Amino acid sequence: MRNIVGGAAMTIGGIVYAWVAASNHDLGTLRQMGTAMFPVGLGVLLAVLGVAILLPDIIRRGDALPHFSFRAGAVVIASVAVFALTVDRFGLIPSVVASTVVAAYAAPGNRPMTVLLLCVLLSVLAWVVFVLILQMPIPLWQWRP
Amino acid sequence: METFGQFFADISLGFATAISPGNIMWCFLGVSTGTFTGVLPGIGPITAISLLLPLTFHLDPTSALIMLAGIWYGSTFGGCITAILLNIPGTPANAVTCIDGHAMANQGRASQALFIAVMSSFLGGCFGIIIMMAFTGSISQIALSFSSVEYFSLIVLGLVAATAISHEAALKGLASVVVGVMVGTVGTDVYSGDMRFTFGYIELAEGVSLVALAMGLFGISEIIASLQYRANRTVDRSSVRLGAMKLSLSEIRPLTFPILRASSIGSLLGALPGTGPAIASFMAYAVETRVTKDRSRFGRGAPEGVAAAESANNAADMTAFIPTLSLGIPGSPTMALMLGALIINGIAPGPMLMSNEPELFWGLVVSFWLGSLILLGLSIPLIGIWVRLLMVPYRILVPAIIMFICIGTYSVHNTSFDVWLIAVLGLAGYLLRQFGFPAAPLLLGFVLGPMLEDHFRRAMLLSRGDFMTFVESPVSLVTLLITLALLVWGIWSGRRECGQLRAAKEDSLG
Numbered sequence: 001m002r003n004i005v006g007g008a009a010m011t012i013g014g015i016v017y018a019w020v021a022a023s024n025h026d027l028g029t030l031r032q033m034g035t036a037m038f039p040v041g042l043g044v045l046l047a048v049l050g051v052a053i054l055l056p057d058i059i060r061r062g063d064a065l066p067h068f069s070f071r072a073g074a075v076v077i078a079s080v081a082v083f084a085l086t087v088d089r090f091g092l093i094p095s096v097v098a099s100t101v102v103a104a105y106a107a108p109g110n111r112p113m114t115v116l117l118l119c120v121l122l123s124v125l126a127w128v129v130f131v132l133i134l135q136m137p138i139p140l141w142q143w144r145p
Numbered sequence: 146m147e148t149f150g151q152f153f154a155d156i157s158l159g160f161a162t163a164i165s166p167g168n169i170m171w172c173f174l175g176v177s178t179g180t181f182t183g184v185l186p187g188i189g190p191i192t193a194i195s196l197l198l199p200l201t202f203h204l205d206p207t208s209a210l211i212m213l214a215g216i217w218y219g220s221t222f223g224g225c226i227t228a229i230l231l232n233i234p235g236t237p238a239n240a241v242t243c244i245d246g247h248a249m250a251n252q253g254r255a256s257q258a259l260f261i262a263v264m265s266s267f268l269g270g271c272f273g274i275i276i277m278m279a280f281t282g283s284i285s286q287i288a289l290s291f292s293s294v295e296y297f298s299l300i301v302l303g304l305v306a307a308t309a310i311s312h313e314a315a316l317k318g319l320a321s322v323v324v325g326v327m328v329g330t331v332g333t334d335v336y337s338g339d340m341r342f343t344f345g346y347i348e349l350a351e352g353v354s355l356v357a358l359a360m361g362l363f364g365i366s367e368i369i370a371s372l373q374y375r376a377n378r379t380v381d382r383s384s385v386r387l388g389a390m391k392l393s394l395s396e397i398r399p400l401t402f403p404i405l406r407a408s409s410i411g412s413l414l415g416a417l418p419g420t421g422p423a424i425a426s427f428m429a430y431a432v433e434t435r436v437t438k439d440r441s442r443f444g445r446g447a448p449e450g451v452a453a454a455e456s457a458n459n460a461a462d463m464t465a466f467i468p469t470l471s472l473g474i475p476g477s478p479t480m481a482l483m484l485g486a487l488i489i490n491g492i493a494p495g496p497m498l499m500s501n502e503p504e505l506f507w508g509l510v511v512s513f514w515l516g517s518l519i520l521l522g523l524s525i526p527l528i529g530i531w532v533r534l535l536m537v538p539y540r541i542l543v544p545a546i547i548m549f550i551c552i553g554t555y556s557v558h559n560t561s562f563d564v565w566l567i568a569v570l571g572l573a574g575y576l577l578r579q580f581g582f583p584a585a586p587l588l589l590g591f592v593l594g595p596m597l598e599d600h601f602r603r604a605m606l607l608s609r610g611d612f613m614t615f616v617e618s619p620v621s622l623v624t625l626l627i628t629l630a631l632l633v634w635g636i637w638s639g640r641r642e643c644g645q646l647r648a649a650k651e652d653s654l655g
Contacts, residue, residue: 006580010320017327025339031610035339038598039330042323049320066579069373073575076369076547077568083551084564092552099551100544106372107540118541122548135203136556 002063007054011047018043072106079103091141096126155507162207162508163515171208175215176516180524182216183223183235190220190236191479191585192367195359196546198486199553206490207505211512213483218270218462218513221422222520225262225455229255238422238458241430245443245450252446257396261448262455263524265404269456270517272408273415273463278510280416281499284471288496293600293607294614296474298624300597303474305628306419308586308635315635321582325590326597328353335595336602348562355485356557357566358591362584364550365571368543370578400452403433407453408460415461418468418476419631422458429457463513470498470506474593478585481592 021039028034056062079102086095097119104115130136162168182193193216201209224235229246242262249258291299308318331342332352343349407429414425433453434443443450466483468476473494475481487494492502499506554563574584608614615621 002580006317006582009580010324013324021330021341025334025341026337029610030605030612033336033602033605035334035337035341038601039327039341042327042330046320046323046327049316049323053316053320066581067373068579069369072369072372073572076365076372076543077572079544079547080365080551080564080568080571083547083555084561084568087551087555087564088561095551096548099547103544103547104540106368106543107538109538110540114541118544122545125545126548126552130552130556136552137559138552138556 001057001065003057004054004062005065007050007052007057010050010053012050014043014046014048014050016043017046075102075106079106087138089142089144091139092126092131093123093140096123155503156511158503159507159509159511162504163211163511168208168211168508168512169515171204171212172215172512172516173519175212176219176222176520177215177523179216179219180223180520180527183220183239184226185235189363190217191359191482191588192363193220194479194482195356195363196549196553198356198359198482199557201486201490202557206487206492206502207508209486209490210483210505210509211516213486214466214509214513215516217465217479217483218459218516219520221455221458221462222263222266222524225266225451226259226524229258229262229451236423238426238461239454240423241426241454242451244430244454245445245447246454248444248446249448249451254446257448258446258451261400261451263521265400265407265452265454265456266459267517267521268404269408269411269459270463270513272405272456273412273460274510274513274517276412276416276460277463277467277513281467281471281506284467285496285499288472291496291620292618293603294618295620295624297597297600297604298615298618298621298628299472299474300593300600302624302628302631303418303468303476304586304590304593304597305631305635306417307477307589308419308583315632317582318586318635321577321584321586322590324577324582325587325592326594327590328358328587329591329594330598335599346562348558348560352595353570353591354554354557354563354566355482355489355592356554357563358570359482359485359588360550360554361567361570362574362588364546365567366574366578366584368546369571369575371539372543396448400448403449403453404456406432406436407457411457411460412464414457415464416467416476418474420461421465421477421479422461425461426454426458429453459517466509469494470509471496473498473596475589478589481589485592 018040021036021043025036025039026034027036027040030037079099082102083095083099086098100119100122101115104110104118110118127140130138131140163172178193178197179190182190194213197212197216201213204212220236221238224239225242225246227233227235228239228242229250232243232247234240234243246258246262249255304322305319308315308322329352331349333340333350340350407426410429410432411422411425414420414428415422430443430450430453433449434440437443437447437449465476465480468474469480469484473484473496475484484494492498492505550567551564554567555561557563574587577587578584604614605611615625
């Protein structure tokens with residue numbers, strides 16, 4: 001099942017990619033290749049590989065669908081997204097604090113005190129490493145919602 | 146090979162470049178970070194290099210590469226510590242060291258094992274550096290006569306080799322490579338000026354940021370995967386026993402030949418595309434078990450096992466730079482990152498690198514010596530600290546790592562777009578990984594993709610649309626044949642392995 005989904009994803013992805021490329025750009029000839037030629041080749045190649053990957057699983061039973069940790073995935077992605085949302089609007093420190101608070105819940109077992117300490121520690125660390133030592137032009141805090 | 150006079154001049158240049166206070170500091174930072182990430186299982190050199198990649202934009206290319214290289218060979222140095230003490234390889238290259246290294250630790254000979262590992266790593270590294278110094282020039286010379294045809298075939302070989310040898314089915318590795326090349330097509334097409342796959346985002350006009358891709362694929366997806374499988378892994382302090390670090394001459398002498406053999410094997414395999422320190426250490430270990438008189442000692446604490454594994458992987462670390470610096474074609478995804486760092490800093494990789502940027506090359510070589518010495522001197526006293534660091538629970542490390550990833554990536558272009566990219570790519574990377582598609586070949590495909598397309602189009606332009614041009618050149622033909630052989634072997638042995646695994650599963654269930 002795992003390989004069927006994986007292979008199918010590759011095949012579909014390849015076809016879509018090649019399609020988008022060919023619709024938007026010039027294909028050209030082999031002699032004078034257009035912008036779309038290489039991508040189309042890639043798309044076709046991926047589609048073929050996808051079929052090759054999913055075929056054996058149709059004949060024989062393959063591995064089951066993989067397990068996903070929704071919690072870990074969601075928390076980590078959310079932490080990054082929160083950073084992206086806050087950094088331009090509110091500056092470095094608020095974004096570090098925000099993403100740390102979210103990320104602290106990625107693995108179970110962090111108490112509120114730990115989270116607070118982490119926020120402080122990481123804020124200081126971020127300031128020292130990125131602003132003091134590396135002189136990055138990131139405002140520490142600002143208000144531009 | 147060069148004359149002595151030229152050689153001496155080059156080395157002097159290297160010393161002048163590498164022994165500047167700034168570069169010494171970067172070297173030190175690199176090897177320390179490398180050792181640290183080597184010791185921490187779950188974070189490998191590729192992640193560390195990705196994390197520090199943004200830093201390199203603020204440095205000149207030589208310093209940047211010195212530091213990144215330090216991370217690279219420092220990590221296999223550090224990885225042997227956890228391999229010996231905890232039976233957990235810090236990096237895949239140290240997996241073989243676990244076998245005899247941990248056995249020695251269980252016999253109370255952990256200090257001796259560590260000493261042998263450190264010493265062998267140093268000697269292996271020195272051997273590799275010498276090979277590098279001797280051959281990079283010659284290979285560059287040969288490569289000067291290459292045209293787009295040969296380059297295209299070599300890049301194809303590099304891409305296929307990296308996947309044929311990778312763990313999971315070769316087909317999935319190939320698919321990853323293709324996806325990587327696809328991601329590489331995003332941006333402005335050099336030939337026509339058209340924007341491909343940018344979906345209206347200006348930030349994508351120059352392509353997906355390498356840093357964002359590396360951080361997303363290796364940082365974020367790695368974190369998610371580690372959380373899933375190793376959420377509360379901590380280390381038991383009492384399981385670490387050191388013992389006396391005394392080794393008599395009679396114990397050291399029998400290690401000479403194993404180290405020499407292993408260093409040679411490591412140097413050779415390190416320079417080949419697709420093979421790296423991990424495979425080098427496996428092969429060197431295997432050779433030692435065949436060459437020795439008493440095979441039963443291996444697996445039960447044979448010092449030769451540790452010596453062979455560690456000298457091979459460090460030799461391979463050094464020679465891994467040869468294809469990158471002489472041909473401009475990286476032999477592995479991590480080398481692709483280094484190449485990416487060079488490109489971003491405006492250095493054109495290829496055979497002209499040695500002649501155009503001698504300070505870079507020779508400064509780098511000398512810094513390898515320097516870094517190896519630093520590692521030799523530092524690793525033993527710092528072992529206690531590294532072990533203590535392993536105690537930090539993962540749930541505390543995660544926010545810190547995420548913070549570094551976010552700020553680091555943001556700082557490259559000062560745009561939150563890149564941070565969003567990490568989120569998207571990280572998620573995609575995690576999904577791919579769960580379905581069995583390896584991430585490293587994707588990165589390789591991404592870095593090499595533009596070059597691949599460039600050489601392909603140019604070759605076709607020159608040959609007026611004739612595909613036979615790739616077969617008419619002898620170098621290209623041989624390269625493509627090797628590629629085909631690797632492809633077939635990769636797919637066939639993958640099938641066989643799957644079959645064996647399935648048979649084993651059925652046996653145990655039935």
